[in-house]
Amino acid sequence: MLTPPFHLQVLTDLDEVTKVAAESIIQLAQTSISDHGHFTIALAGGSTPKRLYAYLARSDISTQLPWDHLHVFWGDERHVPPAHPDSNFRMAHESLLQHVPIPPDHIHRIRGECPDAAEAAQDYEDTVLAHFQLQPPNIPRFDLILLGMGADGHTASLFPGTEALHETVRLVTSLWVEQLHTHRVTMTPPLLNNAAHILFLVTGEEKAQTLRAVLKGPQDPDRFPCQLIRPSNGEMTWLVDRAAASRLNP
Numbered sequence: 001m002l003t004p005p006f007h008l009q010v011l012t013d014l015d016e017v018t019k020v021a022a023e024s025i026i027q028l029a030q031t032s033i034s035d036h037g038h039f040t041i042a043l044a045g046g047s048t049p050k051r052l053y054a055y056l057a058r059s060d061i062s063t064q065l066p067w068d069h070l071h072v073f074w075g076d077e078r079h080v081p082p083a084h085p086d087s088n089f090r091m092a093h094e095s096l097l098q099h100v101p102i103p104p105d106h107i108h109r110i111r112g113e114c115p116d117a118a119e120a121a122q123d124y125e126d127t128v129l130a131h132f133q134l135q136p137p138n139i140p141r142f143d144l145i146l147l148g149m150g151a152d153g154h155t156a157s158l159f160p161g162t163e164a165l166h167e168t169v170r171l172v173t174s175l176w177v178e179q180l181h182t183h184r185v186t187m188t189p190p191l192l193n194n195a196a197h198i199l200f201l202v203t204g205e206e207k208a209q210t211l212r213a214v215l216k217g218p219q220d221p222d223r224f225p226c227q228l229i230r231p232s233n234g235e236m237t238w239l240v241d242r243a244a245a246s247r248l249n250p
Ligand code: 6PG
Pocket: 044, 045, 046, 047, 048, 049, 075, 076, 077, 078, 088, 147, 148, 149, 150, 154, 155, 156, 157
């Protein structure tokens, strides 16, 4: 079971999750910029956030975001080139980034094309530290990290039963995901949990049993890696639709 404090909002459907998420992002961006002059966000991959990214690209919405003061990172990436159909960068670029006036050097993608996934992970850790002008063991603090949840309880590319779940020092790591027969590059719990805000987006009936296990079941992070995510000094909100929440007690 996830110990509070976290916020759970059960919304009608993906459309409403999208709209509430967009409002949250705009609000957090404005707060971050008035507080420290910039807004640094890490995007989630997969299919759920695609609707959100397309919504943020709408001219009536995108003009509410301060692109000149906004930097985009990714919570994880597949071990593929940026033009590959599976690339999280490609998905966000096609649905959002190519449609908005974000300076190109504000887009910080994971080099999924690198033949050695471990090298891509080290490169990205260096990129994140350089952006925040920090050296280890200091941990960068993202203003917002978007996350999804797989039906198996994974988040980012922290998959059940993998060594990445137990990483306590590295900020970004690579891993072999036997279930998918591929390497992945992912932010680790130390980096994710240092965020000021974490926003989970979870929709669909196929996630209901797992969402119940994550939020209400016993602590078992090796089986349900989402349970590893709890900001040490920040806020966490789960935006879920009714279908995904259908197994949660009222
Ligand atoms: C990825 C994502 C991953 C995703 C979940 C949920 O690279 O696939 O980062 O963690 O958020 O798998 O994916 P859906 O939104 O497609 O259900």
